[in-house]
Amino acid sequence: MPHEPSTASRLTDLLKAGMQQIGLDCSVQQRDQLIAYLRLLITWNKAYNLTAIRDPEQMVALHLLDSLAVFPFLTGERLIDVGTGAGLPGIPLAIMCPDRSFTLLDSNGKKTRFLFQARCELGLNNLREVQSRVELYHPENPYDAVLSRAFTSVADMVAKCRHLLGENGCFLAMKGKFPQSELSEVMKGYKVNASHPLQVPGVDAERHLIVIGQCD
Numbered sequence: 001m002p003h004e005p006s007t008a009s010r011l012t013d014l015l016k017a018g019m020q021q022i023g024l025d026c027s028v029q030q031r032d033q034l035i036a037y038l039r040l041l042i043t044w045n046k047a048y049n050l051t052a053i054r055d056p057e058q059m060v061a062l063h064l065l066d067s068l069a070v071f072p073f074l075t076g077e078r079l080i081d082v083g084t085g086a087g088l089p090g091i092p093l094a095i096m097c098p099d100r101s102f103t104l105l106d107s108n109g110k111k112t113r114f115l116f117q118a119r120c121e122l123g124l125n126n127l128r129e130v131q132s133r134v135e136l137y138h139p140e141n142p143y144d145a146v147l148s149r150a151f152t153s154v155a156d157m158v159a160k161c162r163h164l165l166g167e168n169g170c171f172l173a174m175k176g177k178f179p180q181s182e183l184s185e186v187m188k189g190y191k192v193n194a195s196h197p198l199q200v201p202g203v204d205a206e207r208h209l210i211v212i213g214q215c216d
Helices: 005-022 028-048 056-068 090-096 109-122 154-164
Strands: 078-082 101-106 127-131 143-149 165-175 190-197 208-214
Touching: 005 028, 005 056, 028 056, 028 090, 028 109, 056 090, 078 090, 078 154, 090 101, 090 109, 090 127, 101 109, 109 127, 143 154, 154 165, 154 208
Parallel strands: 078 101, 078 143, 101 127, 143 165
Antiparallel strands: 165 208, 190 208
């Protein structure tokens, strides 16, 4: 069971080793928050079906470390995670970046109820959850970065989310294989600023972060 000390210790060891491979440092409190989030996800997943991944050790790699792999490439102070689902990558990144603010957007009520519970239990004051379709959400202030993890195609992400982005802001699209065909369909006025292959410990599949900004 996830709450047994031996399993909890194993998950912590996997997380510590993975973060070392990525080159990330964190406090004991942050590491404890990441494991607490994982345990909360495991508990809620039994009733709410938040993720198809059930094995806790796989969750460390495919959820926590996969989310944290983009940490070095974050930009700006205000970020929004669109189609966040169970809070990935938003919650792990909010834990690691207490000085940045994160909005987690999802249209599914069950998932946003979980996000609310996670925010409260983990004490994440830099995070807020919003239940809305992305095209219907119009924030008071635009964001420095729009982040997504397998939300939709890159072209659709740009088209649907461009109203969320502030001047000089960028899209951060987390993808598997390099999405060459998707990038060719990105609307005029936007360009690929960078592409970063990501090495995620415990994940054999390809991972890429695509950074897209407005043309000059």
